[in-house]
Amino acid sequence: MSDISVxxxxxxxxxxxxxxxxxxxxxxxxxxxxxxxxxxxxxxNYQTSIFDLPIDKNLSYQFKGKRRLFDSYKxxxxxxxxxxxxxxxxxxxxxxxxxxxxxxVGITEKTVSGLIKELSNTALADMHIVAKTKELDxxxxxxxxxxxxxxxxxxxxIIFNKGRLGFDYNDYLAYAPEQKQKQRIFWVALNPQKxxxxxxxxTDYNNFVFGEITESKLDxxxxxxxxxxxNYKGYYLLPVHEWQWYNHxxxxxxADIYNRDIVPLGFSSDYYLPQQxxxxxxxxxxxxxxxxxxxxxxxxxxxxxxxxxxxxxxxxLVTNWLKNIQSNDPFLKENCRLIxxxxxxxxxxxxxxxxxxxxxxxxxxxxxxxxxxxxxxxxLSANETPIPMSMLAQRSISNINYISILISRSGLNPKDxxxxxxxxxxxxxxxxxxxxxxxxxxxxxxxxLVVDDYVPSRIAIKDFADDTAIVNFQLPExxxxxxxxxxxxxxxxxxxxxxHLLSDLCLSQFWYLFELLESYYDYSEHFFWYQMRQEILxxxxxxxxxxxxxxxxxxxxxxxxxxxxNRKRLFNYGYEDYSERPHTxxxxxxxxxxxxxxxxxxx
Ligand SMILES: Nc1ncnc2c1ncn2[C@@H]1O[C@H](COP(=O)(O)OP(=O)(O)OP(=O)(O)O)[C@@H](O)[C@H]1O
Ligand SMILES: [Mg+2]
Numbered sequence: 001m002s003d004i005s006v007x008x009x010x011x012x013x014x015x016x017x018x019x020x021x022x023x024x025x026x027x028x029x030x031x032x033x034x035x036x037x038x039x040x041x042x043x044x045n046y047q048t049s050i051f052d053l054p055i056d057k058n059l060s061y062q063f064k065g066k067r068r069l070f071d072s073y074k075x076x077x078x079x080x081x082x083x084x085x086x087x088x089x090x091x092x093x094x095x096x097x098x099x100x101x102x103x104x105v106g107i108t109e110k111t112v113s114g115l116i117k118e119l120s121n122t123a124l125a126d127m128h129i130v131a132k133t134k135e136l137d138x139x140x141x142x143x144x145x146x147x148x149x150x151x152x153x154x155x156x157x158i159i160f161n162k163g164r165l166g167f168d169y170n171d172y173l174a175y176a177p178e179q180k181q182k183q184r185i186f187w188v189a190l191n192p193q194k195x196x197x198x199x200x201x202x203t204d205y206n207n208f209v210f211g212e213i214t215e216s217k218l219d220x221x222x223x224x225x226x227x228x229x230x231n232y233k234g235y236y237l238l239p240v241h242e243w244q245w246y247n248h249x250x251x252x253x254x255a256d257i258y259n260r261d262i263v264p265l266g267f268s269s270d271y272y273l274p275q276q277x278x279x280x281x282x283x284x285x286x287x288x289x290x291x292x293x294x295x296x297x298x299x300x301x302x303x304x305x306x307x308x309x310x311x312x313x314x315x316x317l318v319t320n321w322l323k324n325i326q327s328n329d330p331f332l333k334e335n336c337r338l339i340x341x342x343x344x345x346x347x348x349x350x351x352x353x354x355x356x357x358x359x360x361x362x363x364x365x366x367x368x369x370x371x372x373x374x375x376x377x378x379x380l381s382a383n384e385t386p387i388p389m390s391m392l393a394q395r396s397i398s399n400i401n402y403i404s405i406l407i408s409r410s411g412l413n414p415k416d417x418x419x420x421x422x423x424x425x426x427x428x429x430x431x432x433x434x435x436x437x438x439x440x441x442x443x444x445x446x447x448x449l450v451v452d453d454y455v456p457s458r459i460a461i462k463d464f465a466d467d468t469a470i471v472n473f474q475l476p477e478x479x480x481x482x483x484x485x486x487x488x489x490x491x492x493x494x495x496x497x498x499x500h501l502l503s504d505l506c507l508s509q510f511w512y513l514f515e516l517l518e519s520y521y522d523y524s525e526h527f528f529w530y531q532m533r534q535e536i537l538x539x540x541x542x543x544x545x546x547x548x549x550x551x552x553x554x555x556x557x558x559x560x561x562x563x564x565x566n567r568k569r570l571f572n573y574g575y576e577d578y579s580e581r582p583h584t585x586x587x588x589x590x591x592x593x594x595x596x597x598x599x600x601x602x603x
Pocket of ligand 1: 152153154155156161275276277278279280293300301302305390441443444445446462463466467508
């Protein structure tokens with residue numbers, strides 16, 4: 001089908017209105033949560049309030065919204081009105097909303113322009129998702145579970161969650177996960193004098209990589225390498241994302257290609273599907289083979305999706321360390337049966353020119369490298385299915401409620417299923433925090449729920465080199481931390497670790513999961529968070545010896561600092577280039593529902 005006919009089918013009136021009014025409603029909800037706007041509550045009924053947002057003397061917005069725990073709001077898309085000079089119109093234009101409000105909230109015009117680009121890409125992607133929804137067949141997806149990663153709709157708290165700045169429309173159709181297009185990777189050989197490689201057991205990187213390539217392909221690559229380089233022995237083989245190869249490696253590493261430090265070898269014979277992070281690819285020709293995390297120099301959500309050298313260096317080290325902790329801890333190993341998707345090998349090649357500049361934008365030093373990650377499919381038994389948590393906890397513009405399908409097939413009632421979910425998901429994450437002072441970043445994209453006959457049975461966690469942090473005390477349990485790793489892993493205060501954990505679990509996942517449960521089962525909000533709280537208390541009851549840690553890492557305290565993912569782009573970073581990777585920002589505090597529900601139930 002041509003691009004034009006895809007567009008014609010996608011950009012129709014129904015899709016446009018649905019997507020844009022949802023986007024506008026999400027924007028209002030998230031802006032209220034992050035205190036970017038402060039509309040006035042002018043009428044309150046039992047569950048729903050009417051809010052008024054005056055912009056100037058001639059312009060205001062009015063809408064209905066539900067107040068939620070965690071100081072959050074659910075704005076109802078069909079209720080939003082724009083009132084200009086006394087004339088009221090139904091509002092479903094998120095771009096106009098930004099243009100109407102940027103002066104009021106204090107966003108610069110430069111940032112507004114970038115934001116409109118990201119929002120437009122997001123809306124276009126959402127329209128493609130909605131247009132494809134009618135083709136969905138859950139059983140078909142479950143029978144080929146590598147497609148599950150294509151069903152997700154992006155980070156629910158970030159309004160520009162499919163910005164992908166750098167992709168043109170053809171790139172979008174070819175490489176965005178929701179497009180489900182299989183792709184091949186491009187292989188190069190790297191001069192070992194210039195490249196670095198790392199493996200979990202310090203074995204030879206090429207030995208590992210040779211096992212990932214079919215024999216005939218490997219023979220043809222070696223033949224090609226011999227043709228190009230006399231002294232070819234020891235050259236490392238590296239996969240490169242096709243888009244990255246054409247857009248950044250050929251143009252920006254031309255001198256290295258000319259010098260034969262980078263030798264192009266050709267495309268893979270295996271096919272890959274992009275996961276929801278776009279740049280990590282699943283081998284679908286051989287699903288047990290490693291997943292490949294690659295640099296893709298596009299700005300998506302919080303940063304350019306590159307791979308810095310330090311991540312390639314620590315990936316095998318952190319994998320080894322976390323897995324050792326698990327194998328020596330019977331609770332993690334036998335009770336939780338936690339799956340850690342190890343980052344077992346990695347490679348990095350620095351750009352000879354950009355790397356000599358102190359203040360070069362960080363993305364220029366993150367363009368060529370790779371992290372090899374264990375495949376979830378190599379870890380499961382026959383009746384287990386891996387469900388990305390983000391699939392269960394999304395805003396669901398496509399109006400598909402996967403969770404209700406799982407619950408009804410499990411034979412459990414919704415309350416018991418949710419109890420099982422918390423019981424499965426929380427203990428391993430709590431145990432790493434309370435006992436070892438370690439957190440991962442367990443947002444919906446980094447956690448996979450494994451269901452056995454549709455019932456939650458265990459979880460898999462990924463993304464260690466990028467997303468592991470440790471407490472800034474010398475806990476005795478951190479004694480096994482290798483000194484090489486100690487230098488690189490971020491050390492954070494207990495408060496910092498707790499707010500990250502609560503944000504990733506509660507605000508970026510469970511909050512949205514609850515929304516779906518409410519719409520489908522009329523689930524009680526207080527009961528939902530009470531169930532989560534009970535699971536934390538149950539864990540604490542089982543480990544009285546960690547009592548002091550429960551005070552140190554107080555997940556149940558009344559307030560915590562609020563992480564603001566949209567503010568960060570709108571006010572802190574905009575679309576400037578920076579030499580350091582962006583970090584997180586907080587604004588104000590948020591009331592902790594896990595604390596509030598305790599009072600509710602004791603009344
Ligand atoms: N529900 C979701 N929650 C968080 N991120 C999501 C979600 N859906 C899609 N994403 C995308 O996934 C990426 C998450 O960022 P993160 O740094 O955890 O992953 P990564 O390091 O790029 O890749 P990987 O997790 O494959 O190693 C971002 O590009 C984000 O936009
Ligand atoms: Mg991730």
